[in-house]
Amino acid sequence: MDMRAQKVLIVDDEPVNIVIIESAVSSLANVISISNSLEALHLIEIHKPDLIILDISMPKRSGFDICRAVKADMSLRDIPILFVTSFTDSQNERKALELGAIDFIAKPIDIEICRMRVKNHLLIQRQKSQLSIYNERILEEKEQLNITLNAIADGVIATDAEGVVTFINPVAQRLTGFNEFQACGRKVDEIMDLRDATTNAGMINPALYTMKVKRPVSIAFNVKLISKQGKECRVEDTASPILDTQGRVKGSVVVFQDVSESVAMAVQMTHVANHDQLTGLPNRVLLHDKIVQSINRTDKAQHSVALLLIDIDNFKYLNDALGHKVGDSIILSVSKRLQHACGSSATLARVGGDEFACLLTHEDSGLSADEVAMSCLQSAREPIHIDGKHHQLSLSIGISLFPQDAASAEEMMRHSDTAMYRAKATGKDKFSFFSKDLKLAMRKRVETEIKLRTALDNNSLTVFFQPKYDLNLNKVVGAESLVRLIDEDGNITPPDEFIPLSEETGLIHRLGKQVLVKSCEFIAKCVEANELFKIAVNVSAQQIANPYFAKEVEEVIVSTGVDPGLLELEVTESALMADFDQTRNVLLALSSLGLSLALDDFGTGYSSLSYLRQFPLNVLKIDRSFIKDMDTEPQALDIVTAIVRLGSCLNMVLVAEGLETELQFHSLRQLGCEYGQGYYMCKPVSEDEFTERFLNKAPIMT
Structure with a gap:
């Protein structure tokens, strides 16, 4: 005012x-x-x-x-x-x-x-x-409204209470094909010719419908607008009634836009989202939908649904060696062969890098699941020719049946995957049905994973310690940490069951850190007892592949307050071979902390001596398989002798694993191996027993 x-x-x-x-x-x-x-x-x-x-x-x-x-x-x-x-x-x-x-x-x-x-x-x-002043403002707002309606990217049409057009903006004129002079004064359904995009049937105009129901409405899905000149476009719109203060209808306004490009893009994106880009086959998402549909249509009493999970054996090594271009060519060739082998009535999908799946229902051809599997195996055995070279492949196939072994699409996917790994484990180039023993193995795996997650959540993993001896002094100088999974009932799960599972599920990082913390806490306990024992902790390949692993180790050392010189990390040869530059950087960062690095199971992996020289390793551990046979096999003794000499040349400390006899003990000491561990001296013991026997100066040998 x-x-x-x-x-x-x-x-x-x-x-x-x-x-x-x-x-x-x-x-x-x-x-x-x-x-x-x-x-x-x-x-x-x-x-x-x-x-x-x-x-x-x-x-x-x-x-x-x-x-x-x-x-x-x-x-x-x-x-x-x-x-x-x-x-x-x-x-x-x-x-x-x-x-x-x-x-x-x-x-x-x-x-x-x-x-x-x-x-x-x-x-x-x-x-x-x-x-x-108010009149001036109204005039300004009216002018601004006209400018906005004329400039807006959407089409706008206003009508009176009888559905006669009173306003049409330039975009609406372009989409309908009627100019302002032609449109104003005519019925809105004459100006907007709306049809069902699929059936071409006429549709009620939303401008008329909104006045009838006295509320805003949206146009039905799948609608097209046909212009005066016959041009078609897909449209979306909303319409609202114009009501006076007493709620009487005075007209309507409809706002609409051309969504033809969006609809085309949506169709394309739907196809992309549901199909593999390389082969054009359905992907995992679409396959899952088709499995669900097949299950819902199946008469459980008379018919079944089969899912074949097909994996190319050793494809990763082939792809890494020859490059992704050749790998893609192989995938394309295999997909074409599988399409022919499975038949046109089956659904073939690509569900992973080198994995396919074939869905068979009672509506498909008369071929059984094992017949299709045999046909797929045979199709892959013929060499694939690429750039003048022959590539010999094989497949491993797992089969799940509904309702025989699975009650849902998710179970079929899991069971066929389990059966496929059984086929791989028993020799490859074969197929395997999901069976009761596999179901029991799956159940045990799930139970083990639950136990492991519970132990990690409760910080209740148990660490045993196997003493490490100075063979010359016959004295304990340290120990190796060995993790154990013990549930509330005292049942022990073997490490060879839960360690691989932790690596598959990604829990190895949490497990490794918890063991590292407990081991460092034990180092601190030994220091309090005036014993400077060096404790060795096993490190997995996945941990070494983590570029932030050295930082995590440093944080544990700082938080527990231990001398890093009393900590040793053991890595395997396979872990070193994953990514040379990445691994070397991580090992250098670890070495800079002041701890020792040991190469575990030396002689059983794939590393070369040239690689060995470039890693900051301090300790070589001779694998137990050589120690076990050195008493009876001259070749095993020669290998141990060579490893000891190699360690001496590389100025590395030697540790023998798996000593079980007095002869092994004395032979290794004579060869110049400084340290050893094994049942001959002491089996792995709990922290309490280790404390009682070695921190309280009890007798060493048992």
């Missing part, structure tokens, strides 16, 4: 009247007064007051003359004028009204009546001013 103070200008040649009027209106507005009528017009032009009070009879220039001059000036003519008259001056009042006066103040002047008249006219003037 305009809060500007209003002005009242008084023109009267009698000072007494001016004083009286001023006293009446001074509380209502800013008052400007003048007794010289000749200067009045100039003062009006300067101040442009909101109200003028004129005396009629003035000697130099009458009030009528001033009134005529004001009304003749376009910039002043809207200023209201009140004349001061006597009660008997009716003739002058008529003349004043003719000249444009709006009211009169009678003489003698009643101050209260004068104030009320002026107050009312000032209020009217203020309201007129506000109304003018």
Whole structure:
């Protein structure tokens, strides 16, 4: 609202009247007064007051003359004028009204009546001013609305209550093919020819429907608009009724847009999302949907559904050796062969890098699951020719049946996967059905995983320690940490069951850290007992592959406050071979912490001596398989001798694993192997037993 103070200008040649009027209106507005009528017009032009009070009879220039001059000036003519008259001056009042006066103040002047008249006219003037401002704003908003509707990227059509078009913006004109002149005044369903995109059947116009239901509506899915010229486009829209304050329908407005490109893109994206990019086959998502549909359609009493999971044997090594381009060519060749082997009625999908799946239902051809599996195996045995070279492949296939061994799509996928791994484990190039023993193995695996996760969550993994001896001094100098999984009932799960499972599930990182923390805490306990035992902790390939592993080890060392020189990490040769640069960087970072690095199971892996020299290794551990046979097989003894000499040449400490006899003990000591561990000296023992026997200086040998 305009809060500007209003002005009242008084023109009267009698000072007494001016004083009286001023006293009446001074509380209502800013008052400007003048007794010289000749200067009045100039003062009006300067101040442009909101109200003028004129005396009629003035000697130099009458009030009528001033009134005529004001009304003749376009910039002043809207200023209201009140004349001061006597009660008997009716003739002058008529003349004043003719000249444009709006009211009169009678003489003698009643101050209260004068104030009320002026107050009312000032209020009217203020309201007129506000109304003018509002009108200007409405005009501006209307203009802005028109600009917006004409510039908006959507089509906009407005109708009256009868569905006759009253407005159509340029986009709507382009999509319908009707210009503004042609569209306005015609029924909206004549302008918007809407059809079902699939059946081409006509549809009710949403502008009409929204008025019928008196609420906003959206256009039905799968609708197309046909323009006046016959051009089709897919559209989406919303329509709303225009209601007055009493809720009566006054018209409607419909907003719509061309979504033809979006629909085409959605179709393409749906295909991309459900199909493999390389082969064009259905992917895992689409296969899952098809399995669910097949299960829902199957009569369990008479028919079954078969799912074959097909894996290319050793494809990873082939792909890494020959490159992804050749690998992709092999995948394409295998997919074409499998399509032929499975038949056109089966659903073949690519569900992984080198994995396919074939879905067979009772609606397919008469081939059984094992017949299709045999056909697939045979198709892969023929060499694949790429760039003049022959590549010999084989497949491993796992088969799951609904309802025989699975009750859902998810179970079929899991069971066929388990059966496929059974086929691989028993020689490859074969197929295997999911069976009861596999089901028991799966159940045991799930139970083991639950136990492992519970132990990790509760920090309840148990660490045993196998003492490490100085063979020359026959003295314990350290130990190797060996993790054990023991449940609440005291049942022990062998490491060869839960360690591979932890690697498959990704839990190896949590497991490794928990063992490392417990081992470092044990180091601190030994230090408190004045024994500086070096404790060795096994590290998996997955841990070494983690670029932040050294940082995690450092955090454990700092948090437990141990001397890193009392910590040794054991890595296998296979772990070193994963990624040379990455592994070397991690090992260098670990070595910089001040701890020792040992190469575990030396002689059984794949590392070369040139690689060995470039890693910051301190210790070589001779694998137990060589130690076990060195008493009876000269070749095993020769290998141990060579490893000891190699370690000496590389200036590395030698540790023999798996010592079980007195002869092995003395032979290794004579060869120059400094350290050893094994059942001959001591089996792995619990922390409490280790503490009792070796921290309390009990006898060493058993």
